[in-house]
Amino acid sequence: MAKAEEYIKKDHQLFEETVVNNEEISPGVFLLSVKRVHDFKPGQVVKLAVDQVQPPRIYSICSGNSDEELRILFNIKDDGYLTPRLAGLIPGDKVLLSAPYGSFVGNKKPAWWIATGTGIAPFYSMFQSGLAGNKMLIHGASYLNQFYFEDELDWAMDKNYQRCCSREQSCDVFPGRVTDYLENRSELPRTAQYYLCGKAIMVVEVRDLLIRKGVPYENIIAEIYF
Template sequence: MNQHKRKKLKPVNVIDNRLLTSGVHYISIEKNCEFKAGQVIAIALNPNDEPRLYSIASGTNKKYISILFDIKPGGELTPPLSKVKSGDTVFISEPFGKFLCADKPATWIATGTGIAPFLSIIESGQNKNIKLLHGARTLDKFFFQEYLYEQLGDYYLRFCTTESNERTIDGRLTDYLKNSKKLPTNNKYYLCGSSQMVIDVREILISKGIPFDNIIAEIYF
């Protein structure tokens, strides 16, 4: 008879739980091991629960590990996870995954909380030669935008589909990509977000002559 052989989760303390905007939290926990920017951790509230995966959103040089998530109504993890307080215990796996950005000119494309791995990479000081496109439905969903603008300046483009202000571009990032006359074909394109975003963006990039092997996607599932 096979025994259950799942990855063991380790307990860590919650350091901070910040509500960034309605339904979106940024939780920081004790860092109990090293990781590479772009990796994920599995997290659960109890050691025997089925954990869920989240991209690490903080830099490798920080003393904590952070994740960024939105509350899924009716979900098993995110509603209670949104209520954890400093000093509470959560259970995490070792960091893993290979969504690691090569040290080459690149365009990063994210929607919503899909910005998390890119935040980690930037905070880890690995943001040379990159351009970041971030799409969101509303203005309050451009998480850490001040910091990102500070780091990337005009190479940080925000696309808002339902609201506008002087710092954002009205409309969809897919329209921006479709209307771009020339996209650099030698760049790497890193995509992170919902599967539908990844699929739509990947199709546009391929139609614009980007070789598929220059497109790397991480999907939230």
């Protein structure tokens, strides 16, 4: 399991990069693009800032590792310093970005990718990097318009892509939280790896549920929002 200390204590130099695009893909949710200048492994993160006033925040990369652009998925925090400013950026503006790093890295082994909200970002990076074979992707959200990239994922992964919605219903979406969906499974493959990305409470609840259902602790790899 990735620990917060790994990301907080390391000192990463920030480089000035130019915004290529900044698209609002859902209300209050943006996909920020800069030109990719560093290689990275799908699932890794970068530190991002708009100035030297506030410390940078950490975001998962949301693009394939061979794409010309490096993209960041974020939602606006109304009481935050960074995200309202990020939302206002236009092509040509500057941001401060670190080189990619981190140990939450995808591979070609059988795995379940479990995300909530914008926690889909590292898994979309893995998907775009050609790692979707032998994978099951479970994405949880409160509302139906929060399943980012759903058309592409649904078309490519078919039955291996499961949406779980807790506050709205649709005929092809599981009615409930990710934990409800997993609880309803009669059994889970114990030899697969389980990647979790989302808020701490989700990660802890899903981790405990998986262990209770017989998944070895060492098969669970987590990325927690800070």
